[in-house]
Amino acid sequence: MTKRRHAAVGLGNWSSKVPFSWHYWHMSKSLDNDPVIISVAAYSANPIAYAEKYAAHLLDRPTRFASFLSPGSQILDLGCGPGRDIKIFSEAGHKPIGIELNPAFVDMARRQGDVIQGDIRNISSIFSPTSFDGVWAQASLVHLVKSEIGPVLQGLRDLLKPNGRLYACVPATGETGWLDESDGRRWYTTWPEDSFETAVRTAGFHINDVTHGPYIEVWATKV
Numbered sequence: 374m375t376k377r378r379h380a381a382v383g384l385g386n387w388s389s390k391v392p393f394s395w396h397y398w399h400m401s402k403s404l405d406n407d408p409v410i411i412s413v414a415a416y417s418a419n420p421i422a423y424a425e426k427y428a429a430h431l432l433d434r435p436t437r438f439a440s441f442l443s444p445g446s447q448i449l450d451l452g453c454g455p456g457r458d459i460k461i462f463s464e465a466g467h468k469p470i471g472i473e474l475n476p477a478f479v480d481m482a483r484r485q486g487d488v489i490q491g492d493i494r495n496i497s498s499i500f501s502p503t504s505f506d507g508v509w510a511q512a513s514l515v516h517l518v519k520s521e522i523g524p525v526l527q528g529l530r531d532l533l534k535p536n537g538r539l540y541a542c543v544p545a546t547g548e549t550g551w552l553d554e555s556d557g558r559r560w561y562t563t564w565p566e567d568s569f570e571t572a573v574r575t576a577g578f579h580i581n582d583v584t585h586g587p588y589i590e591v592w593a594t595k596v
């Protein structure tokens with residue numbers, strides 16, 4: 374399932390197979406000006422408060438996603454945060470694994486299941502093609518700059534098995550740029566009108582369903 378071997382990171386069944394990818398972005402990105410690194414760090418101000426605030430957030434979505442997949446499906450939870458949806462997927466009889474860059478969230482999410490500490494932008498170097506039945510991206514692509522999203526979506530397509538499912542939720546309103554919040558500064562990339570749907574389709578997905586509002590939720594299948 375994984376492509377390379379690097380330092381083991383203590384992930385149960387996955388630990389001997391997955392690379393520890395912090396050094397990839399250390400080498401390729403400046404910590405001083407990378408929007409993802411700065412935004413992800415902001416969650417460390419109070420990770421417990423974040424977990425509590427979003428504990429009941431949109432729970433019907435992961436439940437619905439789980440129902441589309443055969444029992445025991447492999448689900449990649451991108452930017453899993455404290456692990457709320459990993460728990461839901463496990464309880465539905467699936468085999469989720471999270472990937473998350475914030476170390477406090479990694480520790481919290483590991484109480485719910487397997488989690489790799491890594492950067493979504495390196496996803497294609499972490500997992501082998503056709504490893505997953507589903508990819509779940511609940512508000513996890515939000516801090517990537519727009520030019521990074523297309524390659525990541527294509528990488529996610531490659532990670533899916535034939536007819537594999539994708540869910541992705543991103544902001545639709547507001548400006549793309551920096552937002553100073555009470556716990557820190559974060560970059561948000563917003564997707565007006567049908568631009569995110571178009572990006573997902575361009576990456577090689579069939580769009581099954583789209584919900585428009587302050588957030589755009591795209592349900593898609595690999596073609």
Ligand SMILES: C[S@@+](CC[C@H](N)C(=O)[O-])C[C@H]1O[C@@H](n2cnc3c(N)ncnc32)[C@H](O)[C@@H]1O
Nearest residue numbers: 413452453454473474475491492493511512513
């Ligand atoms: C808005 S939170 C959503 C968390 C969780 N999916 C949820 O629904 O509560 C965004 C999450 O994505 C993570 N994240 C953002 N960019 C990432 C990246 N490039 N690699 C790994 N994790 C990332 C953040 O650390 C944070 O946990």
